[in-house]
Amino acid sequence: MTEELSRILEEAREEIAKVSTSRELNDVRVKYLGKAGTVTSLMKRLKDLPPEERPNWGRMVNELKDEIERILEEKKAEIARLEKEELNRKLWADPTMPGTRRSLGHLHILTKVQEELEDIFISMGFSIVEGPEIEEPWYNFDALNTPEWHPARDLHDSFYINEKYLLRTHTSPVQIRTMLSRKPPLAIISPGRVYRRDYDATHLPMFTQMEGLYVDHDVTVRHLKYFLEEFARRLLGENTKVRLRPSYFPFTEPSFEVDIYFNNRWFEVLGAGMVHPNVFKNVGYDPERWRGLAFGLGIERIAMVKYGIKDIRDLIRNDVRFLENW
Numbered sequence: 001m002t003e004e005l006s007r008i009l010e011e012a013r014e015e016i017a018k019v020s021t022s023r024e025l026n027d028v029r030v031k032y033l034g035k036a037g038t039v040t041s042l043m044k045r046l047k048d049l050p051p052e053e054r055p056n057w058g059r060m061v062n063e064l065k066d067e068i069e070r071i072l073e074e075k076k077a078e079i080a081r082l083e084k085e086e087l088n089r090k091l092w093a094d095p096t097m098p099g100t101r102r103s104l105g106h107l108h109i110l111t112k113v114q115e116e117l118e119d120i121f122i123s124m125g126f127s128i129v130e131g132p133e134i135e136e137p138w139y140n141f142d143a144l145n146t147p148e149w150h151p152a153r154d155l156h157d158s159f160y161i162n163e164k165y166l167l168r169t170h171t172s173p174v175q176i177r178t179m180l181s182r183k184p185p186l187a188i189i190s191p192g193r194v195y196r197r198d199y200d201a202t203h204l205p206m207f208t209q210m211e212g213l214y215v216d217h218d219v220t221v222r223h224l225k226y227f228l229e230e231f232a233r234r235l236l237g238e239n240t241k242v243r244l245r246p247s248y249f250p251f252t253e254p255s256f257e258v259d260i261y262f263n264n265r266w267f268e269v270l271g272a273g274m275v276h277p278n279v280f281k282n283v284g285y286d287p288e289r290w291r292g293l294a295f296g297l298g299i300e301r302i303a304m305v306k307y308g309i310k311d312i313r314d315l316i317r318n319d320v321r322f323l324e325n326w
């Protein structure tokens with residue numbers, strides 16, 4: 001190699017050594033090996049040389065080119081290694097560090113009680129149906145033998161959306177909707193939200209009920225008592241007692257308030273009765289052929305009994321200190 005070529009090689013070596021990024025490296029490559037680069041212009045000298053010197057010059061320039069290419073490749077590999085190390089440094093994580101613990105949530109106590117109740121009734125042959133929370137007065141009252149003038153309606157006539165719709169005050173309209181769309185015999189439960197003009201330690205303006213309806217030939221109050229005792233014992237334990245007190249609902253006859261004895265106290269948790277013949281007439285069932293029992297239980301009340309909750313409002317306050325207890 002001529003002195004000139006050796007000098008160029010040394011220059012290239014030094015420049016390449018200083019480079020620290022692939023972009024800079026590429027600039028150096030263009031400077032020496034590009035179309036207008038040093039090596040290319042050295043090659044162009046060939047045509048001005050006497051023919052006998054051409055092979056030698058070509059060989060030397062090619063050697064120079066190969067050597068520069070080799071140094072560039074070396075540097076390229078080094079830069080790639082450094083860039084990878086740098087990336088690893090940025091992404092570095094200590095796998096031995098303790099992790100951040102995430103506390104897992106769980107179902108709300110009301111949902112749990114509702115699911116337990118559903119399981120119990122499903123195991124006794126009931127199926128679940130749902131109805132709308134925005135309801136028409138006919139389903140909520142009239143079809144349930146509670147006409148406009150009926151005093152029982154005053155207690156409930158509350159959250160009207162307009163003249164045609166109100167927020168249902170109980171789950172009983174689902175009885176009507178179910179009987180209109182199905183033929184007897186049937187056994188259904190229907191859990192869902194209901195709305196009333198109440199608010200204190202034992203009443204919420206929005207709460208959850210579960211309706212039950214069983215229609216067949218020869219259904220009697222004994223069946224009612226059986227289903228209620230069975231569910232109470234399965235939910236709260238073998239020694240739970242159930243008491244029926246005479247009561248009044250327009251859509252059942254006879255009607256009962258049902259109390260449950262648990263932890264040495266009686267709790268009023270549901271209303272029940274035998275389906276009134278007028279209700280059967282309203283849905284086109286023949287009251288001479290069919291008998292029915294119905295009940296409506298308050299899921300909040302049941303949860304309060306089972307878990308000893310004093311204030312019903314705790315169930316909707318969303319205070320984790322309360323909710324995490326169950």
Ligand code: PHE
Binds near residue numbers: 249
């Ligand atoms: N719907 C009644 C209430 O909300 C409860 C009930 C349901 C009573 C079914 C009798 C039969 O108070």
